[in-house]
Each structure stands twice: as C-alpha cells, then as structure tokens.
Amino acid sequence: MLEKAYAPRSVEAKWAALWKAxxxxxxxxxxGGERPYVIVIPPPNVTGALHIGHxxxxxxxxxxxxxxxxxxxxxxxxxxxxxxxxxxxxxxEKQLRAEKLTRHQVGREKxxxxxxxxxxxxxxxxxxxxxxxxxxxDLDREAFTMDEPRARAVYxxxxxxxxxxxxxxxxxxxxxxxxxGTALSDIEVEYEERKGKLWHMRYPGSDxxxxxxxxxxxxxxxxxxxxxxxxxRDGRYAKLVGKTLTLPLMDRNIPVVADDSVDFAFGTGAxxxxxxxxxxxFEISQRHQLPSIxxxxxxxxxxAAAGPYAxxxxxxxxxxxxxxxxxxxxxxxxxxxxxxxxxxxxxxxEPLLSWQWFVSMKPLAxxxxxxxxxxxxxxxxxxxxxxxxxxxxxxxxWCISRQIWWGHRIPVWYCMGCNKDVIGAGTTKEESGGFSxxxxxxxxxxxxxxxxxxxxxxRGDDWIQDPDVLDTWFSSGLWPLAVFGWPxxxxxxxxxxxxxxxxxxxxxxxxxxxxxxxxxxxxRGEVPFPHALIHGIVRDKAGKKMSKSLGNVIDPxxxxxxxxxxxFRFSLAVQAHLGRDIPFAEDSITGPRNFANKVWNSTRxxxxxxxxxxxxxGYPLDKLSHCCLELADKWILAExxxxxxxxxxxxxxxxxxxxxxxxxxxxxxxxxxxxxxxxKIRLAGIDGEGKEAARAVMVQVLTGTLQMxxxxxxxxxxxxxxxxxxxxxxxADSVLDSKAPALEFDWADPETSARMKALMEMVVAIRTTRxxxxxxxxxxxxxxxxxxxxxxxxxLIQERSDYILHLARLESLAPAADANRPAGSVTAVAAGCxxxxxxxxxxxxxxxxxxxEKELVDIEKQLAGIQTRLSNLDFVKRAPAEEVRKAQAQxxxxxxxxxxxxxxxxxxx
RNA sequence: GGGCAGUUAGCUCAGCGGUAGAGCACUGUCCUCACACGACAGGGGUCACAGGUUCGAAUCCUGUACUGCCCACCA
Numbered sequence: 001m002l003e004k005a006y007a008p009r010s011v012e013a014k015w016a017a018l019w020k021a022x023x024x025x026x027x028x029x030x031x032g033g034e035r036p037y038v039i040v041i042p043p044p045n046v047t048g049a050l051h052i053g054h055x056x057x058x059x060x061x062x063x064x065x066x067x068x069x070x071x072x073x074x075x076x077x078x079x080x081x082x083x084x085x086x087x088x089x090x091x092x093e094k095q096l097r098a099e100k101l102t103r104h105q106v107g108r109e110k111x112x113x114x115x116x117x118x119x120x121x122x123x124x125x126x127x128x129x130x131x132x133x134x135x136x137x138d139l140d141r142e143a144f145t146m147d148e149p150r151a152r153a154v155y156x157x158x159x160x161x162x163x164x165x166x167x168x169x170x171x172x173x174x175x176x177x178x179x180x181g182t183a184l185s186d187i188e189v190e191y192e193e194r195k196g197k198l199w200h201m202r203y204p205g206s207d208x209x210x211x212x213x214x215x216x217x218x219x220x221x222x223x224x225x226x227x228x229x230x231x232x233r234d235g236r237y238a239k240l241v242g243k244t245l246t247l248p249l250m251d252r253n254i255p256v257v258a259d260d261s262v263d264f265a266f267g268t269g270a271x272x273x274x275x276x277x278x279x280x281x282f283e284i285s286q287r288h289q290l291p292s293i294x295x296x297x298x299x300x301x302x303x304a305a306a307g308p309y310a311x312x313x314x315x316x317x318x319x320x321x322x323x324x325x326x327x328x329x330x331x332x333x334x335x336x337x338x339x340x341x342x343x344x345x346x347x348x349x350e351p352l353l354s355w356q357w358f359v360s361m362k363p364l365a366x367x368x369x370x371x372x373x374x375x376x377x378x379x380x381x382x383x384x385x386x387x388x389x390x391x392x393x394x395x396x397x398w399c400i401s402r403q404i405w406w407g408h409r410i411p412v413w414y415c416m417g418c419n420k421d422v423i424g425a426g427t428t429k430e431e432s433g434g435f436s437x438x439x440x441x442x443x444x445x446x447x448x449x450x451x452x453x454x455x456x457x458x459r460g461d462d463w464i465q466d467p468d469v470l471d472t473w474f475s476s477g478l479w480p481l482a483v484f485g486w487p488x489x490x491x492x493x494x495x496x497x498x499x500x501x502x503x504x505x506x507x508x509x510x511x512x513x514x515x516x517x518x519x520x521x522x523x524r525g526e527v528p529f530p531h532a533l534i535h536g537i538v539r540d541k542a543g544k545k546m547s548k549s550l551g552n553v554i555d556p557x558x559x560x561x562x563x564x565x566x567x568f569r570f571s572l573a574v575q576a577h578l579g580r581d582i583p584f585a586e587d588s589i590t591g592p593r594n595f596a597n598k599v600w601n602s603t604r605x606x607x608x609x610x611x612x613x614x615x616x617x618g619y620p621l622d623k624l625s626h627c628c629l630e631l632a633d634k635w636i637l638a639e640x641x642x643x644x645x646x647x648x649x650x651x652x653x654x655x656x657x658x659x660x661x662x663x664x665x666x667x668x669x670x671x672x673x674x675x676x677x678x679x680k681i682r683l684a685g686i687d688g689e690g691k692e693a694a695r696a697v698m699v700q701v702l703t704g705t706l707q708m709x710x711x712x713x714x715x716x717x718x719x720x721x722x723x724x725x726x727x728x729x730x731x732a733d734s735v736l737d738s739k740a741p742a743l744e745f746d747w748a749d750p751e752t753s754a755r756m757k758a759l760m761e762m763v764v765a766i767r768t769t770r771x772x773x774x775x776x777x778x779x780x781x782x783x784x785x786x787x788x789x790x791x792x793x794x795x796l797i798q799e800r801s802d803y804i805l806h807l808a809r810l811e812s813l814a815p816a817a818d819a820n821r822p823a824g825s826v827t828a829v830a831a832g833c834x835x836x837x838x839x840x841x842x843x844x845x846x847x848x849x850x851x852x853e854k855e856l857v858d859i860e861k862q863l864a865g866i867q868t869r870l871s872n873l874d875f876v877k878r879a880p881a882e883e884v885r886k887a888q889a890q891x892x893x894x895x896x897x898x899x900x901x902x903x904x905x906x907x908x909x
Numbered sequence: 910g911g912g913c914a915g916u917u918a919g920c921u922c923a924g925c926g927g928u929a930g931a932g933c934a935c936u937g938u939c940c941u942c943a944c945a946c947g948a949c950a951g952g953g954g955u956c957a958c959a960g961g962u963u964c965g966a967a968u969c970c971u972g973u974a975c976u977g978c979c980c981a982c983c984a
Contacts, residue, residue, distance in 0.1 A: 005946070191981095198984085216984055229984090261982075271984045280982045337983055383913060387979060390912065394980075506978085541921075543977085567946095574932080575922075579914080581977090583921055591932050594946040605943035661923075661931075676943080684942095764950090770938095771950040777939050809941085865928075874964035875927095883927055883965090 002607065002723070006600035008564030011719045015734075016131060024736055025136040027076040029495035036074040038499040039065060040480050041137070042512070043145060045084030046122040047091050050129045052538045052546065052572075052584065053505065055556040058135050059569045060535060060576060060656055061503045065136050066711035067651050070740040076496055077136055078483045080143035081123050085472030086180050086344050089406040092118060108405050115406050119144070129557065134565055134714045136736075143483045145475040146408065153482035154408045154475050155449040157523060162447055166360045167400075169445075173282045174399050176352035177342040178300030182403040183356050184342060185471060186396055187510050189349050191338040198335035200268060202328045203228060203245040206253045211245050212237060213330055215267025217337055218277075220318040222247065223306045224295035225254055227273040229284050232258035234269050248328050249321065250307065257288045276353045292353055298403075300350060314350070357401035357410060357468070364518040365392040377517060377527045380654045381578040384506060384534045391510050400471045407469030412445035413452050417460030419444065477515035480528035487523075497524075501531040501654075506579060509534065533654045536581035538572070543583060559589060566713035567593035573660040573712050595664055596716055599709070602672050603720040606698045609683045610727055618729025619696035622744070628693040631800060635756040636675040638747040639666065640701045644740075647708050663709050671701060674760065681806050695727075703728040704741030755796055758831040759803050765830030766808035766837070772851050773826060773843040780809055784816040784825070786834045788896060793833050820907065827852065827904045832893060834900045849908050856901050863894045 019025065027036060039061050044054055061077060069075040092115055093103055103111045123144070130137060143150060161167045174183040199219045204211040214228055225247055230237035237256065244253040254273075261284060262271050275285030275292040285292060295306040302309045302317045309317045322329060340349035369392050371377040372385060379385040401410060445466065446452055454461050475482070480502075484493040498520070504513060513532050520528035539545055540552040547553065559568045570592035575582045621637075629637075643666040650659035679694040703724050710717040714735075721735045732738035766783070775781070787794035794815070797804065801813045816822065816836060824840030826848045869875055870887055 002943090004944075006944095214984075218984085262984085267984060273984090278982085278984075280984070283982075335983085381914095387913060390980070510979095577923080580922090585921095587933075588921085590946080594944095597944065597946045601944035601947085603943085608943065658923080665931080672944090673948085677948095768950060772937095774938070777941065777949075869928085869965080872964060876964080878964045879927075886927080 002600065002604040004601075004604075006564070006597050006716060008566065008596075008715065012132075012134075012565055012715045015715050015718045016134070018734075019136070019736070020131070020139075022733075023140070024734075025075075025077065025138050026140050027074055027138055027496075029491040030074070031495075034074070036076055036496060037065070037068040038076045038078070038496045039501060039503065040078045040483050040499055041080055042502070042504045042508075043080040043082035043143075043476070043479065044126055045082050045087050046119045046126070047084055047087050048122065049125055050556065052554050052556050052559075054129075055133055055568070056535060056538055056572045056576065056582065057503060057505065058130055058133055059572055060533065062133070062135050062569075062714070063573065063651070063656055063711040064501065064503070064533075064654075066714060066736065069136070069736065070707060070710065070738065071648075072739065075136070076138050076141070078141045078143065078496075079127065079130065079135075079137040079139060080141075080479075080483060081119075081126055081145070082476055083119065083144065083146040083406060083472060085402060085407050085469070086177075086182060086184075086404055087472075088115070088119075089404050090180065090344060092406070103405065111405055119146075132557065132560060132565065134569070136714075141483065145472070145479070145482075149485060150475060150478075150482045151408060152449070153478050153486055154470065155411050156487040157474075157478055157519065158411055158470070159447055160523060161359060166363060167357060168360065169355065169357050171353060171355045172358065172399075173279045173351055173353055174356050175340060176298060176350045176354065177345065177347055178298070178350055179345045179347040180342060180404070181298065183352075183354065183399050183401060184349070185399045185473075188343045189340040190343050191340055193336055194339045196335050196337050196339075198267060198333045199322065199329055200331035200333075201248070201325055202330055203247060203254075203272075205240070206244040206246050212240060212256070212270045213268045214270045214272040216272055217335060218274075218318070219321045219325070219329075220302070220309075220314060221274040221277045221295065222272055222321065223250055223302070223309060223317075224274045224276050224293040225250075225252075225272045226275055226285065226290045226293060227254050227288065228256050229259040229262050229271045229273050229288075230256060230269060231262040231264040232260065234262070234264040236264075237270060249324055255288075255290075257284070257290070259284050259287060277351055279351050282351075282353065294353060296350060296352070298352065298354075356399050357470075359398040359400055361395040361398050361518070364522050365395045365514075367521040368392055368514065368517045371517065371521060371527050377530055377532070379509075379513075379532045379534055381534065384509060384532075384579055388509055388514060392514060398471075400474050401468040402471055403468055405469065407472055408475055410466040410468050410470060411449050412447055412466040413463045414445050414466070415455040415458060415460055416462040416464055417455060417458040473511055473515055476512055477519040478523075480516060481520060481524060497528070498526055499529045501533055502529045503533045503535065505537060506534050507537065531654075534579050535576060536579060538582045538584050541583050541585040543581075554584060554586065559586065562586075563589045563593045564596060564715075566716045567596045569714075570595065570660060570712055574657050574664070576656045576660075577658075578654060595668065596713065598668055598672065599706070599713070599716060600720065602667065602676065603702060603706070603724060605676060606702055607723055609679075610695060610699070614726040614729075618727050619692070619699045620729045621696055621700050628689050629697070630690070630693070631752060631755060631759075632675055632678040632803070633693060633697045634747060634749060634752045636671065636697060636701055637743070638749060638752060639670050640704065641743050641747050643670075644704070644708060644743070651711075660712050663705065663712070667705055667709070671705065675701075677807060678803055681802050699724065699727045700741075703730070707735055707738060707740055710735040755800075758793065758796060759800055761830040762797070762804055762828075762833060762835065763807040765828040766804070766810070766835055769826055769828040769835075769837065769851075770808075773839070773847060775837075775839065775842060777809065779842070780811040781837045781839070783808075783810045783813045784822055784836045784838075785813060786816045786819065786836070786900075788832055788834075788900075790832050793831065797833065821904055827901070829897045829900045832896050834904075845908065849905065852901050852905055852908075856898065856905070859894055859898050859901070863891065863898060866891045866894065 042057060044050055065075045065077045096103060096106065158167065175186065175189045177184055196217050198215050198217055200213050200215050202211060202213045228245055230241065240256045241258045244255050247254050261280065273281045273284050273290060275282045275290055276294040277296055293305050295303055296314060297303040300314055302312045304310050309320060312320060341347060342349055369389060372389055379388055451463055480499050484490060484497050486493055502513060516528050520526065537545060544550060544552060567589050571589045572582065643662055646662045647659045650662060679698055682690040682694040685691065703721065706717045706721050718735050730738055785797055804810060804813055821827065822836050822838055825836040825838040826843060828835040866887055870891060876884055
C-alpha cells in the first residue's frame with residue numbers, strides 16, 4: 001500500500017539508481033533505420049554549480065527526450081561541459097587572489113594544472129546535479145570542449161577556415177577588457193546607459209588664430225589626438241579644413257580634416273580624432289592616413305606616449321587633463337551616453353588598437369541566412385528568427401583571439417630562427433600574455449596542432465607558439481559536430497548527426513546558436529539542427545534577474561530537496577512558454593507539489609479498488625465489450641483521448657507549458673473530480689461487470705496519463721506506473737521502456753459529451769443551491785425534478801439518477817408530482833430542468849428568495865445579450881449556422897430557466 | 910535611431926475571431942471511508958487607450974501611451 005502522501009526522497013533515489021545501473025539512457029549508433037532523436041546539451045561552463053536557469057534548460061530537453069522515447073524513437077542526449085574561457089579563468093584568478101597570488105606568479109603551466117583539477121571537480125558537481133534533476137543523459141558520451149577529441153575538432157576547423165582565407169591576423173580596433181586583460185568580440189560587450197559629461201575644449205590654430213572647440217566625453221584621450229574632423233558641408237569650419245591646430249598640453253600640430261561621418265548637429269560639430277582609442281576615430285584615420293598614438297595601455301593606465309600623464313589610470317588622467325586644460329575648457333554639459341562593459345566582469349571596455357585574429361563572417365553568414373529563409377532552420381518562437389536574421393545580415397568580423405591562458409591555444413607557431421628580428425625581445429617561450437601579438441606582429445606563422453619539426457626555411461627547431469587562446473565560443477560553435485567525433489567520419493557522426501533540436505536561452509542566440517549554424521554549414525554543408533527551442537530567463541517574482549549580488553538566487557538543489565524534483569520540474573514546465581521569462585519564487589512550487597500529491601493519491605485510490613493480484617493480462621480496454629461501459633466511462637475516454645492529442649500537438653510545437661497544463665487539467669479537473677467520483681458508485685457496489693468496467697477504465701486512463709506525464713515528472717510516474725502496470729497489462733520494466741498510450745477506437749461522441757455536460761450542470765446547480773443556503777453537506781436530501789417538455793432530459797435523469805444522487809448528495813430523486821413547486825422546497829435550475837429540494841425548517845426562505853432574485857437578474861442580463869445578437873439579421877444570415885444554433889440553444893435554455901425561477905419566486909409569495 | 914516582445918482578476922500568467930480562463934491569494938461550508946498538499950461553492954476583470962475591418966474583436970489591421978529586451982560608429 002502506498003503512503004498517504006507522496007514522499008519524493010526515497011522514490012527519487014530508487015529510480016535514479018536504477019536508471020544509472022541499467023544505463024537506461026545509452027544509445028548505440030546503428031547502420032540505418034529510422035533517424036534517432038538527438039539533442040546535444042548546451043554545455044554548462046565549469047565555473048561552479050548549476051543555477052535555476054540550467055534546471056529550466058535541462059528540464060526542457062529531458063521532456064523532449066523522454067517524450068520522443070515514449071513515442072518509439074531511439075533517443076540520445078549528449079552531456080558535456082564547456083571550459084568557459086574568461087569566465088572560468090576569472091574564477092581561478094579569484095581563488096589565487098585569496099592566496100595573494102597572480103596567475104603570472106604561478107606561471108602558465110602550473111596555472112593550467114590547477115585549472116584542470118578545478119575542471120574535474122566542477123564536472124562531477126554538474127553531472128551530479130543533472131542526474132538529480134532526472135536528466136536522461138547518455139553519460140557514456142560525456143564530452144568537454146577542451147578534451148582531446150574536441151581539441152582535434154578545433155584544430156581542424158581552424159585549419160579549414162585558415163585554408164579558405166577566412167581566418168586572418170591584423171591590427172584592428174578591438175574591445176579590450178582592462179580587468180580580464182584580453183580582447184573581446186563585439187557581442188561580448190554589453191552596453192549600459194551611464195551619466196556622463198560632454199567637455200567642450202578649445203584647440204587653438206597653429207598660426208595663433210582662435211582655432212575651434214571640440215566636444216568629447218573622454219577628455220583624457222585628447223593626449224592621443226592626431227586630427228580634428230569636421231563635416232565637409234559645415235560652413236562654420238570650411239576655412240579651417242587643411243589648416244592645423246595645436247593640441248593643448250601636448251604641443252603637437254594636428255590637421256583639420258573633412259569627413260562625412262561627422263554630425264554637425266552634435267556638440268560643436270568638430271570631433272577630436274583619437275585613432276588608437278575609438279572605433280570611429282580609427283575609421284576616420286584610415287580614410288585620411290592619420291597616425292595612431294596609443295596613449296592608454298592594456299592595463300588601463302596611460303602609456304609613455306601620454307608624456308607627463310604616463311602611469312596614471314584612465315580616471316586620474318581625465319581629472320588631471322581637465323584640470324590642466326583650465327580655461328581652454330569652455331563648457332561642461334551633462335551627457336548621458338552608453339558605455340560598453342565586459343559581459344564577464346562588468347568593467348568598462350577600452351577600445352584599443354591591437355593585433356588580433358579575426359574570422360571573416362560575411363561568407364559564413366550567407367549560408368546561414370539562406371538556411372533560415374528556406375526553412376531548413378527555424379527558431380521557436382518564430383519572432384526570434386527575425387532578430388537572428390537581422391544580426392546575421394549586419395554581421396561583422398569576429399575577433400577570436402583572447403589574451404588569456406585557459407582555452408585552446410591558437411595552433412600557429414613561429415620559428416625563432418626566421419623571425420629573430422620581428423619577435424620582440426620581451427617574449428619568452430613560456431611566458432606570454434598582455435600584448436603578445438604585438439611582439440609577433442610581423443612574424444610568419446606555421447599552422448600545426450603539435451610543435452612542428454624542423455623549420456622548412458632555416459632547418460631550425462626553435463619554435464614559439466602563438467601565445468593567445470581562442471574565444472571559448474569558437475569551440476562551442478563546433479559542439480554538435482565535435483561531440484560525435486568530427487572531423488573523423490565516425491559511425492556516431494553518421495548516425496546521430498545532425499541533431500534534432502537545440503534548446504537554449506535567447507541570451508546566447510548570437511554568441512552560440514548562430515555560430516553553430518554557420519560552422520555546421522561551412523564545415524559539413526548542413527545545419528547542425530533544424531530547430532532551436534528558445535526559452536527565457538528565470539527571474540525573481542519582481543522580474544529581476546537572479547544574481548548573487550542581489551541575493552535573490554534560488555538554488556535548484558535546495559528546491560528539489562524541499563519539495564521534490566518532480567514538483568520543481570513541473571513548476572518550471574508550466575511556466576515555460578516559448579521565449580518568455582519565468583517569474584519564480586519558492587511558492588511557485590506549491591501548486592505543482594500539491595499536484596504531485598494528487599497524482600499520488602489518485603493512483604493510491606485506484607490501487608485500493610483493485611484486487612491484490614492482477615487478473616491475467618490485466619484490465620485491457622479491448623477485452624471489454626463496449627456495452628459494459630456507461631456514460632461516465634465513455635466520457636472520460638473521450639476526454640482522455642483529446643488530452644493525449646493535445647499534449648502531443650503541444651510538445652511537438654515545443655509548447656511545453658501548454659502540454660503540462662493539459663495534463664494537469666485533465667488529471668485533476670476531469671479524472672479526479674468527476675470520473676473517479678462517479679466510478680465510486682460502481683466500485684462500492686457488487687455489480688461484477690460494471691465494477692470491472694470501471695476498474696478497466698480507471699487503470700487504463702490513469703496509466704496512460706502517467707506515461708504522458710512521465711517526461712515532466714519522471715520519478716513519481718515511474719513509481720506509480722510500477723504498481724499499476726500489471727493491472728494495465730503492460731510488461732515494460734519502466735515507463736521509460738514502455739510505449740506511449742494509443743487508443744484504437746475513436747471515443748469522441750457529441751451525444752455522450754452533451755449528456756454528461758447536462759448532468760454536470762444539474763449537479764453543480766444543486767450543489768450551488770445547497771451551498772448558498774448553507775445546507776449541511778452531510779444532510780442527504782430528497783429531491784424532485786421537473787423536465788418541462790424535454791422527455792429526453794427526463795430519461796437522462798432517470799437513467800443516471802445515480803450520478804446526481806451521489807454527486808449532489810441526495811437521498812432520492814423523483815419526478816415532481818405536479819407542475820407546482822412542492823411546499824417548503826428550494827429550487828435549482830439547470831439544463832432545462834428544475835430541481836426541488838424540500839427543506840422546510842432547514843433553510844431561510846428569505847435567503848432563498850434573495851438568491852433567486854439575484855440569479856434572475858443575471859439570467860436576464862445574459863438573455864438580453866443573446867437576444868440582441870439573434871435579432872440582428874446580419875448575424876443570423878452571415879454567421880456560421882453552427883454559431884446561430886448555439887446561440888439559439890443558449891437562448892432557449894436561459895429563457896426556460898428564467899420562466900422556472902419566476903414561477904418559483906411567484907410561489908414563494 | 911532601428912527592430913522584437915509585452916500591457917487580460919489582488920499577484921503571476923494562459924487564451925489569440927463567437928462574447929473571458931488557470932494557479933496562487935481571498936470568502937463561506939465541510940477533517941464525506943484517495944488526497945486538508947483535500948472537497949464543494951462563492952466574490953473579483955469596460956481584456957492599456959483611440960480608430961478601423963467584421964454579423965461579431967481580448968483575439969485581425971492602423972495609430973498612441975507606457976514596460977522590457979535586442980541591435981546601432983549618441984564625439
């Protein structure tokens with residue numbers, strides 16, 4: 001016998017252990033046959049434990065995997081983790097800081113050793129958490145973006161793109177994070193609006209004239225100015241173009257150039273040009289052959305080129321420059337503007353001119369756009385596809401080199417013999433970092449995964465590897481290919497690739513989804529997955545992002561411990577609408593937790609009403625001649641069938657929330673509240689055939705519902721299925737190994753549903769009357785009914801009076817002796833029938849009168865609405881006949897009801 | 910500046926051409942022999958606003974106002 005309330009702990013432990021022991025989630029590649037259903041996990045970074053967003057992401061994938069497995073597909077869900085580049089290196093640097101160490105003190109090799117150890121620990125934490133969540137991952141396929149097979153994939157991709165001329169090295173303006181000490185790609189920069197100022201400063205003419213005034217938000221960069229630009233059509237400055245100005249503080253002569261990019265409505269219409277520290281200025285400098293002067297170094301401090309300001313921080317230099325300019329600053333305005341910040345550490349980004357590696361993206365984006373346009377790739381929800389497309393159309397080159405240590409080292413080597421003169425003296429073989437590419441800027445590289453042999457040119461073997469590592473997203477972009485052994489044409493790759501769907505949050509559509517599409521198309525000529533399910537972010541109830549600093553994070557493990565994994569999963573699932581954020585608080589789990597208990601207890605009830613040992617073959621529906629089924633049976637079977645169809649439609653459209661909701665509503669509101677209550681009549685009786693029919697229907701419908709619910713609530717459904725399956729006549733070891741329910745007969749029947757609906761309305765009407773008049777629930781009433789002229793209703797009531805008796809708690813129900821209300825009775829009207837409940841001395845008839853009067857008002861209001869509609873000839877003429885009929889039926893029903901209530905009121909005196 | 914979402918019951922959200930739903934919260938009755946993590950009943954919304962299309966609009970179209978997100982070279 002099951003416990004009275006569902007206790008998740010032991011059940012979860014039992015099934016998790018069982019799945020693991022049986023390797024339930026492992027799939028082997030086959031030589032053909034039906035295509036498997038494959039998902040590769042978005043590999044979590046090895047930065048620590050998983051958060052609630054990971055729980056959402058993985059729950060969704062698990063739902064899809066388990067669903068498709070139940071529906072007969074071979075499924076494979078590949079687990080793995082991502083080395084996480086800057087993010088993970090930051091975590092380690094923080095640890096080092098606690099030991100008062102820097103990574104440079106530790107050294108590259110030792111640092112990487114520590115990273116490896118950390119990664120090992122972290123991976124096991126993550127996999128443990130995923131297992132706890134119930135994820136049906138194929139653990140034999142676990143991959144890591146920096147393990148050996150993945151390293152080969154990265155090398156191959158680099159070599160391929162390099163060979164096609166799509167990877168280039170160059171000195172360009174990049175986003176430099178001063179704290180992380182590395183370049184970032186454009187999409188790794190986040191912009192935020194900040195309060196700033198606009199300084200107007202005067203640059204005098206070299207000839208002693210008054211010159212002009214430039215406006216800037218960054219006065220400190222003036223130290224690196226090499227020109228001032230004005231719009232060629234701006235009359236105010238026409239006579240200055242071609243002249244030179246004297247740069248204050250630096251006493252340098254700089255030209256005034258005319259450039260179309262200058263907006264003469266902004267500021268003073270004159271722009272100071274600092275090519276080394278502003279992307280726009282850099283472009284202007286390219287157009288006018290202006291020199292670049294780097295006055296800010298990679299450490300965020302002013303460089304030697306800044307003269308007396310060298311060594312100052314950017315902020316201090318700004319203050320000092322402003323102070324030193326003195327009266328040459330003619331105006332200071334408030335000027336809010338957006339500032340780029342590092343997406344990992346939130347520090348202000350410094351645009352910096354430096355040597356980096358770039359991927360030309362235009363040629364890669366074109367096939368991706370084509371794939372989208374041709375429908376070979378689709379995002380869910382579709383609206384995300386618009387944003388995705390726009391981004392691809394406007395794509396820029398991708399800076400892939402990072403000046404950090406944790407990552408795939410760029411597979412390019414420089415021969416020290418050949419490059420003696422160009423490689424800076426400061427570089428050693430072991431140590432690098434900072435502005436490393438400057439030092440190898442002019443060197444000629446050789447591509448190789450391993451250290452090359454003797455140099456083809458000078459026969460030397462003294463090599464230095466390019467010190468930079470690749471952007472972590474470079475390897476992530478290869479993930480779906482790499483997990484199956486690409487570039488080797490493995491059996492796995494042939495069978496499992498391409499995958500079916502990628503499940504991820506909208507925040508990494510560009511960073512990751514787009515890159516995978518492009519890489520997949522470029523390297524293998526097909527999309528790595530045809531669908532992307534895009535979900536939102538889990539936020540707190542106030543709509544704020546969860547973050548440690550805000551202190552509003554919810555730990556999924558704690559939630560699972562306290563309320564059970566299934567309830568936790570379901571609480572996310574019911575809110576997982578495509579592309580929408582999920583407001584979440586601990587109390588979000590209350591409903592789902594109660595639901596889990598409801599699932600548990602409904603099964604408990606069914607089991608209590610079955611014999612101890614199941615009959616041979618269980619209680620299959622097909623053995624049951626349909627003649628043994630009564631109204632409620634046919635009704636619930638139809639509802640069940642409709643629910644199965646609904647759930648399938650929703651899951652296949654990735655509408656997980658709606659699918660979960662359909663199951664919830666069916667099980668609770670239909671199966672428990674109506675069907676089970678009605679089945680009790682037969683279960684309590686001795687009628688052999690009827691009892692068997694009720695048992696069969698309950699067992700079959702519940703078992704099937706549990707199977708369909710399994711993807712959402714894997715643990716509890718396994719436990720209950722196990723108890724139920726012999727009665728259902730199912731042999732499978734577990735839900736996971738069973739087949740989703742399929743009904744051979746079409747149970748949908750308008751007649752059945754109309755009859756059931758009428759009975760339900762009658763029951764509700766009687767209950768409402770009882771409740772509103774405070775009739776004690778325990779009191780069983782004698783009741784009489786009047787069916788007006790509807791003989792069908794009379795037959796229905798008499799045939800199924802047992803339903804009404806049971807659900808409305810009546811002792812008896814008989815036709816009223818005459819057309820009048822029996823003395824001392826109260827009234828309930830529904831479905832064209834009137835019910836009289838003699839309650840002399842029990843209820844307050846003043847209350848009854850008030851109640852009926854109120855109901856009458858409601859009815860008249862409704863009736864008026866319908867009558868207006870029906871008296872509209874256009875409606876009758878143009879609306880579908882079905883709608884008109886519906887309205888008429890409603891009108892007839894309401895007016896009959898009105899008449900009944902009026903009669904009753906009249907008889908109340 | 911451009912794009913994309915959203916604006917529905919106290920709260921969080923579904924619904925997306927036939928006249929408003931759920932969960933939680935609230936009120937009342939009941940510990941009725943599966944479940945008080947429960948049952949039954951109830952209160953509560955001019956579906957942001959203004960036009961338009963339609964027999965009929967929360968639902969489609971146009972515009973407005975807020976809110977959020979994304980993109981963009983706002984010196």
